[in-house]
Structure formats: structure tokens, C-alpha cells
Amino acid sequence: MDKAQLVKELIKIFGEDSVLHHVEDLMVYEYDFSIDSNRPEAVVLPRNTDQISQLMDLCEKNKIPVVPRGAGTGLSGGSIAVRGGIVVSLARMKKLVKHEPKNRYTVVEPGMVNFDLSNEIASTGYFFAPDPASQRASTIGGNIALNAGGPHCLAHGSTTNHILGLELVLPGGEVVKTGGAAPDRPGYDLTGFIVGSEGTLGIVTEATVKIMKIPEAVQTFLALFHTIDEACEAVAQVIGAGIVPAALEMLDKVMIEMIERAMNAGYPPDAGAVLLIEIDGLKEELGDLQDTIIDICRRTGAFDVKYATSEEERQKLWKGRKSAAGALGQVAPNFYLHDGVVPRTKLPEVMHKVMEIGREYNLVVANIFHAGDGNLHPSLLFDAREPGVIERVIEAGEKILKLCVDVGGTITGEHGIGTEKQEYMTWIFSEADLETMRKVKDVFNPNDTANPWKVFPTRQSCGEVSLKMRILKSKPGMEEAWI
Amino acid sequence: MDKAQLVKELIKIFGEDSVLHHVEDLMVYEYDFSIDSNRPEAVVLPRNTDQISQLMDLCEKNKIPVVPRGAGTGLSGGSIAVRGGIVVSLARMKKLVKHEPKNRYTVVEPGMVNFDLSNEIASTGYFFAPDPASQRASTIGGNIALNAGGPHCLAHGSTTNHILGLELVLPGGEVVKTGGAAPDRPGYDLTGFIVGSEGTLGIVTEATVKIMKIPEAVQTFLALFHTIDEACEAVAQVIGAGIVPAALEMLDKVMIEMIERAMNAGYPPDAGAVLLIEIDGLKEELGDLQDTIIDICRRTGAFDVKYATSEEERQKLWKGRKSAAGALGQVAPNFYLHDGVVPRTKLPEVMHKVMEIGREYNLVVANIFHAGDGNLHPSLLFDAREPGVIERVIEAGEKILKLCVDVGGTITGEHGIGTEKQEYMTWIFSEADLETMRKVKDVFNPNDTANPWKVFPTRQSCGEVSLKMRILKSKPGMEEAWI
Numbered sequence: 001m002d003k004a005q006l007v008k009e010l011i012k013i014f015g016e017d018s019v020l021h022h023v024e025d026l027m028v029y030e031y032d033f034s035i036d037s038n039r040p041e042a043v044v045l046p047r048n049t050d051q052i053s054q055l056m057d058l059c060e061k062n063k064i065p066v067v068p069r070g071a072g073t074g075l076s077g078g079s080i081a082v083r084g085g086i087v088v089s090l091a092r093m094k095k096l097v098k099h100e101p102k103n104r105y106t107v108v109e110p111g112m113v114n115f116d117l118s119n120e121i122a123s124t125g126y127f128f129a130p131d132p133a134s135q136r137a138s139t140i141g142g143n144i145a146l147n148a149g150g151p152h153c154l155a156h157g158s159t160t161n162h163i164l165g166l167e168l169v170l171p172g173g174e175v176v177k178t179g180g181a182a183p184d185r186p187g188y189d190l191t192g193f194i195v196g197s198e199g200t201l202g203i204v205t206e207a208t209v210k211i212m213k214i215p216e217a218v219q220t221f222l223a224l225f226h227t228i229d230e231a232c233e234a235v236a237q238v239i240g241a242g243i244v245p246a247a248l249e250m251l252d253k254v255m256i257e258m259i260e261r262a263m264n265a266g267y268p269p270d271a272g273a274v275l276l277i278e279i280d281g282l283k284e285e286l287g288d289l290q291d292t293i294i295d296i297c298r299r300t301g302a303f304d305v306k307y308a309t310s311e312e313e314r315q316k317l318w319k320g321r322k323s324a325a326g327a328l329g330q331v332a333p334n335f336y337l338h339d340g341v342v343p344r345t346k347l348p349e350v351m352h353k354v355m356e357i358g359r360e361y362n363l364v365v366a367n368i369f370h371a372g373d374g375n376l377h378p379s380l381l382f383d384a385r386e387p388g389v390i391e392r393v394i395e396a397g398e399k400i401l402k403l404c405v406d407v408g409g410t411i412t413g414e415h416g417i418g419t420e421k422q423e424y425m426t427w428i429f430s431e432a433d434l435e436t437m438r439k440v441k442d443v444f445n446p447n448d449t450a451n452p453w454k455v456f457p458t459r460q461s462c463g464e465v466s467l468k469m470r471i472l473k474s475k476p477g478m479e480e481a482w483i
Numbered sequence: 484m485d486k487a488q489l490v491k492e493l494i495k496i497f498g499e500d501s502v503l504h505h506v507e508d509l510m511v512y513e514y515d516f517s518i519d520s521n522r523p524e525a526v527v528l529p530r531n532t533d534q535i536s537q538l539m540d541l542c543e544k545n546k547i548p549v550v551p552r553g554a555g556t557g558l559s560g561g562s563i564a565v566r567g568g569i570v571v572s573l574a575r576m577k578k579l580v581k582h583e584p585k586n587r588y589t590v591v592e593p594g595m596v597n598f599d600l601s602n603e604i605a606s607t608g609y610f611f612a613p614d615p616a617s618q619r620a621s622t623i624g625g626n627i628a629l630n631a632g633g634p635h636c637l638a639h640g641s642t643t644n645h646i647l648g649l650e651l652v653l654p655g656g657e658v659v660k661t662g663g664a665a666p667d668r669p670g671y672d673l674t675g676f677i678v679g680s681e682g683t684l685g686i687v688t689e690a691t692v693k694i695m696k697i698p699e700a701v702q703t704f705l706a707l708f709h710t711i712d713e714a715c716e717a718v719a720q721v722i723g724a725g726i727v728p729a730a731l732e733m734l735d736k737v738m739i740e741m742i743e744r745a746m747n748a749g750y751p752p753d754a755g756a757v758l759l760i761e762i763d764g765l766k767e768e769l770g771d772l773q774d775t776i777i778d779i780c781r782r783t784g785a786f787d788v789k790y791a792t793s794e795e796e797r798q799k800l801w802k803g804r805k806s807a808a809g810a811l812g813q814v815a816p817n818f819y820l821h822d823g824v825v826p827r828t829k830l831p832e833v834m835h836k837v838m839e840i841g842r843e844y845n846l847v848v849a850n851i852f853h854a855g856d857g858n859l860h861p862s863l864l865f866d867a868r869e870p871g872v873i874e875r876v877i878e879a880g881e882k883i884l885k886l887c888v889d890v891g892g893t894i895t896g897e898h899g900i901g902t903e904k905q906e907y908m909t910w911i912f913s914e915a916d917l918e919t920m921r922k923v924k925d926v927f928n929p930n931d932t933a934n935p936w937k938v939f940p941t942r943q944s945c946g947e948v949s950l951k952m953r954i955l956k957s958k959p960g961m962e963e964a965w966i
Contacts (some may be wrong), residue, residue: 102719103826103891160672176919180911182824182857182893186900187644187912187938188920192675213725236585242696242765282725284771292765341665343586374665406587410665417669428663430671436659437925438670443922455670475634 001062003041004269006231010044010086013054018045018092029087032072032079036419040067040081045089049167049175049205052088056203057173057450059086065452066171068199070111073134075337076418078145078198082453084283088203090141097206101126105164105181107208107382110141114148126211127220129156132414133322141204147196149414151247151278151321154372156212158414160195161339167206168194181208186474193440198416199451201444208223215280218246219290220314223275224268224295228252230301231273232348235371237296238277239344243289247278249321252351255366262327268304275302275371276321324368332364332381336393339415340404344374354378361388361396375413376404402427417455425457484545486524493527496537501528501575515555515562519902523550523564526884528572532650532658532688535571539686539932540656542569548935549654551682553594553625556617558820559901561628561681565936573624580689584609588647588664590691593624597631600692609694612639615897616805624687630679632897633747634730634761634804637855639695641897643678648691651677651684654932664691676923681899682934684927698763701729702773703797705789706758706780707751711735713784714756715831718854720779721760722827724869726772730761731855735834738849739803745810748803751787758785758854759804760926765777807851815847815864819876822898823887827857836886839859844879883925885910898936908940 001009003021010019020026020043030037040080041064046052059066065085072079072254081087090111097107101124108117114135118127131150132138138148144166149158156162165179179191179273192199200401225231231250238245251259251274254266275297279289290307297305328335342350351367354376358365378400382389401411411417411424425434438456484492486504493502503509503526513520524547529535542549548568555562564570568808573594580590584607591600597618601610614633615621621631627649632641639645662674677684708714714733721728734742734757739750750757758780762772773790778806780788791797811818834850837859841848847864861883865872884894884907894900894907908917921939 057745098828102723102828160675170919174915176915177913178916180540180893181826181891185893185911186895186904187908187916188680188923189675189678190919190923192672195672196669197671213723216725240585240696242699282771282775284775285768288765288767292767343583343664344583374613408664410663410668412669421669425670428668430660432657432659433661433670436653436673439926440671440673443919443926 001064006064007042009058010042010055013051013058014046016042018047019043020045029069029072029089030080032069032074032077034075034077034080034418035419036077036080036082038080038082038084038222040087041084043087043089045092047092049169052169052203052205053173053175055086055088056171058170059449060172060447063447063449066203066449067451068145068203070145070165071113071137072136073138074142074146074416074418075339076146076412076416076420078416078418078451078454079142080419082419090139093205094139096120096375099124100181101211103181104211105208106211107206108140109191109206110139110144110204112140114138114143121211122214125176125214127214128209129153129162129212130159140207140209144195144204144207145198146414146416149370149373149375151249151370152211154248154370155244155246162193162210163191163195163207164210165208166191166194166204168202170205171445171447196416198418198455200441200455201438201452217283217286218278218280219286220308220316220317221275221277221293221297222317223277223302224271224304225273225275225300225302226271227301228273228351229348231275231325231353232371234275234297234300234302235342235347237300238293239372241292242298243279243292245277245293246280247276247370248370250274250367250369250371251276251321251324252367254364255324255368258331258366259320259323259327262330263319263323265323266316267320274320278318307382321368328366328379328381331381333385334395335382336380338376338378338397338400339410339412340376340401341413342374342376342404342407342409344372346407346409347371347374350376350403350407354400357396357399357403363392363396370413373413374409419454422455422457425455443475484547488492490525492541493525493538496534496541497527497529501530502526503528512552512555513563515527515557515560517558517560517563517901519560519563519565521563521565521567523570524567524830526570526572530576532652535652535686535688536656536658537545538569538571539652539654542932543655543930545929546932546943548579549669549686550934551624551628551686553622553628554596554617554620556621557625557629557899558822559629559895559899561899561901561905561934561937562625563902563930565902572620572649573622577622580747582607583664584694586664587693587694589694590689591623591727592689592890593622593627593687595619595623597623599624604694605697607903608697609637610697611692612636612645612695613642616782623690623692626676627687627690628681629897629899632853632856632858633866634732634853636855637731638729643675644692645693646674646678649677649687650689651687651958653685654928654930658688662691668898671714679899681901681938683924683938685933698729700766701761701763702769702799703791703800704758704760704776704780705800706760707754707787708756708758708783708784709754710784711756711834712831713756715834715854717758717780717783717785718830719827720783721776722855724775724779726762726775728760728855729763729778730759731853732759733757733850733852733854734759734804734807735850737847738807738851741814742803742806742810745813746802746806748806749799750803757803759800804851811849811862811864815866818864819861819880821859821880821883822895823859823884823892824896825857825859826889827855827894829890829892830857833859833886833890837883840879840882840886844875846875846879853896854897857892859889863872902937905938
């Protein structure tokens with residue numbers, strides 16, 4: 001089918017106002033927050049499931065790739081039409097379909113922004129727990145595709161723990177429903193299987209999500225340590241005491257200095273590590289927990305523990321953490337943000353080795369991460385104009401991820417595989433494991449029309465892989481941390 | 484292959500002492516706790532994954548059904564070789580392979596008994612949270628196959644929330660590993676997909692399970708109400724207050740009377756409903772929570788709230804709950820135990836309708852259930868010698884399950900589908916949904932050698948289905964509630 005014919009068919013399904021095909025209109029859909037970019041043949045903006053079903057039928061018959069897109073905030077290239085095809089923007093499908101606070105679920109369309117969902121249901125006393133740093137922009141559909149995490153996923157679990165049921169349009173146009181509002185339904189758990197599948201099984205058109213009661217009270221602490229080892233020991237002891245904080249975030253010395261250079265967040269520049277701890281629950285619970293946490297931090301070597309006595313002070317304590325990506329952008333022209341996971345007990349060892357790798361490759365590494373989950377986010381800072389630096393950044397990054405795998409961790413905590421890490425999949429999965437995954441994918445997506453050339457290794461040579469350079473550039477509008 | 488030849492091949496793999504094939508040895512493997520029964524050709528008792536791999540290869544080549552079996556405590560017929568084949572008893576594969584308390588996981592073989600796992604790791608301060616009533620007998624492998632629940636799954640979630648990774652032998656003998664100790668690994672979530680698949684995808688030979696810190700303190704309450712409506716309102720208000728008790732169990736008037744008749748558990752016979760509430764956590768948390776819970780129960784109409792001041796008193800409060808199945812056995816020759824789920828807000832309405840169904844069919848119905856989850860367990864009491872009663876029991880049971888589905892619930896909370904409910908699957912899944920599940924099953928198990936004729940509807944006529952009568956008989960050794 002030539003492009004003119006394709007556009008005609010798309011207009012038949014979606015109407016003139018919902019099909020973009022001029023080069024100037026397609027430009028903004030060439031990118032996401034990864035380094036990959038490519039122009040799709042067309043972009044469609046569906047209003048309902050039926051239109052998506054017709055599109056999937058058309059594309060399956062003509063073997064045209066279909067790439068779903070939420071807000072385009074993904075960091076691993078999942079929403080890029082790497083070899084052309086149709087990008088499906090879910091931006092117009094953002095309705096709240098049903099809200100059942102008493103039974104603790106809400107039904108939404110996939111284009112709803114994460115933050116909007118929590119705002120819309122706030123008056124009934126509930127919220128949606130997963131809170132990726134991108135939550136003011138990223139959509140529920142995108143969160144589902146990547147099984148998004150966030151600071152508050154330590155206590156409540158990542159997105160997959162909050163999705164009860166899905167409506168999915170398969171390649172070919174068939175609409176399947178999985179799960180539902182009732183907990184632990186019989187049959188295979190297809191819902192959990194689809195969450196995190198990065199659009200390779202079809203397009204999610206509706207989600208039934210678990211909602212949680214807004215906590216009565218919140219308390220936030222900022223504990224300042226001389227060394228990262230002390231801060232790691234505090235993390236181990238807090239968790240070891242049976243306390244699961246709502247958030248447990250760590251910033252290292254380099255990160256603290258950068259944040260202080262970029263803005264005045266009140267982090268003393270002589271601190272070797274900062275822990276940001278948040279607990280929530282019933283008012284009466286928090287008092288004693290607060291004492292226990294402060295006590296643990298002091299005992300493990302904190303030279304100061306601040307805590308918020310008002311919402312304003314609380315926001316101030318979070319300010320440094322939330323401005324991290326912006327701060328990096330102010331001190332370095334480019335940075336490459338990594339995402340790896342290690343067992344919590346390996347944190348001190350891995351942190352030292354990450355710094356060693358930085359020294360070995362002559363790169364500044366700044367760390368800010370979800371310490372409670374062992375989810376690291378080392379950022380390699382550099383200036384892309386420096387000859388040879390890009391190869392160094394890639395090699396150092398690979399070495400960091402390999403280190404995570406070697407100590408029993410994995411290559412991504414929440415940013416996904418996409419096109420960024422597909423070649424590393426062989427580090428953690430055997431050929432038999434990958435083959436099983438491929439066969440299951442084929443049940444849903446036999447002709448690879450649903451988001452092709454993602455997640456699975458392409459078996460490219462290392463040379464080719466190195467050419468797939470990915471740098472998270474400091475883009476305008478990135479004041480909120482995308483980490 | 485004739486039986487003599489088959490036995491010879493099995494002995495080659497497992498050795499003489501690990502293959503049972505004489506009729507008298509096979510008898511105990513004909514039953515589980517469902518009503519179905521059938522004699523397998525042989526029973527094997529593997530010692531390692533490699534033996535199971537060889538068996539799966541042999542059986543795939545010869546199209547022989549393979550049926551895994553844990554302790555045989557399943558209520559839905561999952562471990563019965565309904566049309567012959569080999570039963571694989573995992574009883575000898577019960578080692579604790581690795582225990583990593585600091586990283587909160589333990590690796591076990593599937594034959595380990597649920598209770599033994601928690602006991603073995605108790606000295607390190609941890610436990611395995613899922614606690615089906617059968618936990619002193621049922622195995623981790625069986626818990627995984629059925630995604631087992633239990634009183635304490637309200638706070639901590641059912642088995643699927645506690646399984647991090649699996650080793651699975653596929654039909655044909657291939658060994659695949661899914662998931663692992665690192666949280667939220669990339670790629671498709673095959674682990675969650677295998678949990679609850681009732682042995683239809685292969686045989687689990689090793690599980691990496693999440694472990695939890697043993698709570699510092701536990702408090703147990705028994706609240707006595709005049710009506711079930713008041714007790715349901717208390718459940719709604721406790722959950723509504725943001726409290727997630729470790730357990731929240733309800734017993735109705737009929738059940739209370741039966742327990743009191745069978746033993747003296749201290750439940751006043753004039754109570755219309757009893758709530759058993761347990762909270763756990765840090766010592767300092769519990770005091771205030773305790774006041775809140777007592778206050779809610781009083782406000783919603785409780786005429787008495789008892790609470791335990793010692794472990795001995797705590798055990799006494801639980802005694803009635805735990806002896807429920809035994810009590811039923813003492814007052815009626817037979818009972819049929821159902822398992823359905825409804826939205827929590829529908830509890831009062833559904834409870835009234837269940838009693839109406841009981842009256843309509845002239846059957847005594849006793850209720851004891853996980854109220855916090857909306858997981859009902861109505862028991863229909865009868866004497867199988869009464870002509871025509873079996874048909875009435877089946878019809879009434881079907882009507883109760885249909886009622887659960889009609890109010891937005893589902894046909895099983897924790898007992899599984901097995902052979903008991905496979906024909907009801909069409910009530911909750913469309914043909915397209917089931918077809919998708921079947922296709923995914925085919926990826927793992929294309930020739931239906933792994934636990935065939937389970938879970939999926941057989942498309943038998945209603946007449947045939949009615950003949951598949953299932954009654955949970957009061958069996959010897961059932962002192963612990965199997966509910």
C-alpha cells in the first residue's frame with residue numbers, strides 16, 4: 001500500500017482531524033526521551049477502542065508496524081517508530097470511565113495522565129500509588145507498558161501491583177479483556193503478563209486500576225551522612241526494623257554538590273550522602289515511627305536529621321530530589337541516565353565500584369536513586385563535543401549494568417528495555433528463556449506488527465550496537481526530574 | 484507403550500524405590516480433597532529436576548498425561564489423573580536451597596510444606612506470608628499451582644505476590660527459569676503467569692519466594708454482632724479508615740452455632756455474626772490501632788469486643804475459626820464447600836441472597852469467610868443418603884456462584900478451577916478470552932500432556948456436568964479447617 005492510499009484508509013477510520021501525515025506535523029512524534037528517533041509514516045489520534053480495532057486489522061493485513069505512544073516521556077525508545085509505521089497517540093483517550101471508591105478501583109482510558117488520575121479522585125479520598133518522576137506528563141498507558149516505578153513504589157509496589165484488569169486490542173483487531181475488579185481471578189494471569197510488555201502484545205485501551213486511601217498523615221525526613229556506607233547501613237536498619245517507608249531515596253556527594261550549585265535546596269555541601277525518608281499512615285502511628293527512624297539514622301552516623309513540620313517544609317525537603325535532572329542539565333551539557341537494580345545488601349559495594357568505573361573512564365558520575373528498592377540511577381556527565389567521549393560513556397554504562405547483573409541484580413528497574421537495552425537481554429535470559437517469551441509474543445503478535453524491533457535482542461554485532469548511541473540530552477521543559 | 488514397558492522406562496529414570504505401579508500402592512494417589520478420583524498408571528517420586536526433565540521428555544514423546552501432586556489437599560481436583568497417566572509426587576523435593584534474609588528471599592523446592600518453610604526460617608526473624616488453612620500439609624508447589632490465599636492474605640496478598648522466580652520443566656523436558664531475586668525484572672512476567680496455572684504449563688521444580696519480617700507484635704480481637712449487616716458495616720469502616728488488618732474473618736449465625744455445638748470456643752450462641760480481626764506490626768503502632776478498631780466495632784453495633792492479652796488467649800480466639808471444618812463434620816454427614824468472591828460493598832446483599840438460596844433448596848448453609856477480601860466460603864450441609872439431595876446441592880451451589888458473578892465477583896478466590904469449575908469459566912471469560920489463554924497454554928504445553936482436562940471448559944453438556952458430583956466429605960484427619 002503506498003502512503004497516499006494508507007492515509008486515505010486511515011482517514012476513513014479516524015476522520016480528517018485525527019490523522020497526521022505532513023512532515024511538519026510528524027516531527028514531534030519522531031522523538032521520545034531516549035536518543036533514538038525516526039519519522040513514522042503517519043500518526044493517528046483515536047477516540048475509542050473500535051477505531052483502534054479497525055486500525056489493527058488494517059495494519060495486520062498490510063504488515064504495517066503500529067507503535068503506541070502516551071506522553072513520549074519514555075527513556076528507552078519504546079514509543080519510537082524505529083523502522084516507520086503508524087504511531088498511535090492515545091492523547092485523546094483520557095476519560096475516567098468509572099470510579100468505585102468503596103470497592104477500591106477506578107476504570108480509566110490509557111491516555112489519562114498519571115497525576116490527573118490521582119487529582120480527579122482526590123476528593124473521594126483516594127489516589128493511584130505508582131508515582132514515576134514523570135507523573136505530571138506520563139500516562140497510565142505508558143506506565144503500564146513499562147511497569148513504571150517511582151519513589152513511593154517501595155511501600156506499594158510498581159505499576160503491575162496496581163493493575164486489576166485490562167482491555168487490549170490484538171494485532172488483527174480482536175478485543176480481549178483480562179482480569180477485572182474482583183481480586184485474584186481464575187485462569188492465567190494475562191493482566192500481569194501484559195503489564196511491562198512495552199506494547200509488543202497489542203494496544204491497551206482501558207485499564208481497571210487499584211486505588212489506595214490517601215494517608216491521613218505524612219512525615220518526611222532528610223538525614224545527612226558523612227559517607228554513602230553509613231547511609232546504606234541506615235537503609236538496611238530501617239528496613240530490618242520492619243519499617244517500610246513510603247519512600248527511601250538516596251543522593252550521593254556528587255549529586256548533592258550539583259543540586260547545591262544549581263539551586264539552594266539546603267543540602268550541606270560537606271555531606272557525603274543524603275537520605276530522604278517519607279513515612280505515611282494514620283496520625284497516631286507516625287509519632288513512634290518517627291522516633292525509631294531518627295534513632296536509627298543517628299546510630300548509623302547521621303550528623304543531622306531534619307524533618308518537616310509543615311507541608312511547605314516537606315515540599316522544601318523534596319525540592320532537591322525533584323530537581324536532580326534539572327541540576328545535572330545546568331552543570332553538564334549532556335548526561336546519560338542509567339537504570340539498574342541490585343540486591344539491597346550489595347548497595348555499598350556497588351556504589352564504590354560505580355565510582356571506580358567513573359574514574360577509570362574519566363567521567364563524572366552522579367547518583368540519585370531509590371535506595372529501598374536497590375534501584376540505581378547513575379548519571380554519567382559529559383560534553384558530547386569532546387572527541388571520543390561518547391564511546392567512553394557507552395562502555396562505562398555497559399560496565400555498570402554488567403556489574404548490577406554480576407551481583408545478582410538486573411539491567412532495568414523501571415525505564416524498560418525498548419531499543420536501549422535489547423542486546424543486554426542475553427545477560428539475564430538464556431536462549432531458551434527468550435525463545436519461550438518469543439513464542440508467547442507470537443500468540444498475540446505473530447507478524448510483529450505491534451511495536452516491532454523492541455525488547456528482544458536483534459542479534460546485531462557489537463559494532464552496530466555501539467552505533468546506537470543513546471544520550472539523555474538536557475531538553476527544554478525538563479525542570480521536573482525524569483529520574 | 485504398554486504399562487510394563489512404561490514402568491521399565493520409569494524405573495530407568497527414577498530407580499526401583501521411586502516408582503509405584505501396584506494397584507495397592509496407587510490407591511492413595513487416586514484422591515485429593517475434591518470428590519473426583521481416578522487411578523493413575525504409575526506414581527513417580529523424583530529427587531531432582533533432571534529426573535523430571537527426562538520424564539517430561541518420555542511422556543511428551545508418548546503422549547502420556549503428567550499430573551503433578553503436592554500434598555493432595557486441593558479442593559478442585561487439580562491433582563487427580565482424571566484420565567490416567569503418571570502422577571508426579573513432589574514429596575521428596577522439599578529442600579531449602581538458599582536463604583537470604585537480608586535480601587528478603589528464600590529458594591525452596593516445591594515439595595516443601597508451607598508451614599515447614601516458615602518454621603525453618605523463623606530463627607532468622609522471617610516468615611512466608613501466604614497461610615492457606617491447609618498450611619500444615621499443603622506444599623509450596625501446590626500453593627503456587629492454585630495461587631493459594633489464606634486469612635493473612637488480606638494485608639499481604641495471595642501467593643502470586645510472594646513468588647519472585649521459578650524453575651519450570653516444560654513438556655518435552657526443557658528447563659526454563661523465570662524471574663529471580665531482583666525485583667521487577669524486564670521482559671514478560673512469566674512468573675506471575677505460571678502462578679495459578681494449576682500445572683497446565685509444566686512442573687515447577689524450584690521457587691524463589693519473598694519472605695517477610697515476623698511482626699514484633701500481634702493483637703487479635705473477636706467482635707460479636709447481632710446481625711451480619713452490622714458486621715459487614717464494621718468491615719467497611721475498618722478498611723475505610725485506612726487500616727488493613729492482617730486478618731479479617733467473618734462467621735455467621737449458623738456457623739457460630741455449629742462451632743459451639745461441636746466445641747466450646749466461647750462464641751455466644753445468640754451472636755448473629757462474629758468478626759475475627761488481627762493486626763500486626765511494631766509494638767508502638769498497635770495500641771492506637773486497637774482503640775480505633777474497638778471504637779469502630781462498638782459504633783457499628785458490636786455488643787461485645789474481646790481481645791487477647793496473651794498468646795494463649797489469642798490461640799483461644801482463633802480456635803473456633805480454625806475448627807470450622809471439623810465442626811461442620813460433626814453436625815452433618817456431608818458438606819459441599821464453595822469458594823466465590825464478591826466486591827466488599829456487596830457482602831450484605833450477597834449474604835442475604837445466599838441464605839435465601841439455602842431456604843429455596845431446603846439446605847442449611849453455614850458461612851465462614853475472608854470478609855476483608857470479599858472471599859466467601861458458604862458450606863452446604865446435607866446427608867448424601869437422602870434421595871435427590873445431591874442434585875439440590877449442585878443446583879444451589881451453582882446459583883450461589885452465579886450470584887457472585889452477577890454482582891461483579893468471580894467463581895473462585897483460592898481453591899482453583901481444576902475439574903470442579905471448568906464449565907463455569909464461560910460465565911466470566913468470553914470465547915476470545917479463553918482462546919487467547921488456550922493459545923498461550925499451547926506455547927508451553929501443545930499436546931496437553933501437562934495436567935490435561937483441567938481449568939478449560941470441556942464443552943460437556945449440562946447433563947454430563949451434573950454427573951460430575953463433587954462433595955467435600957468429612958474425611959479423617961480433617962481437624963484443621965480446610966476452608
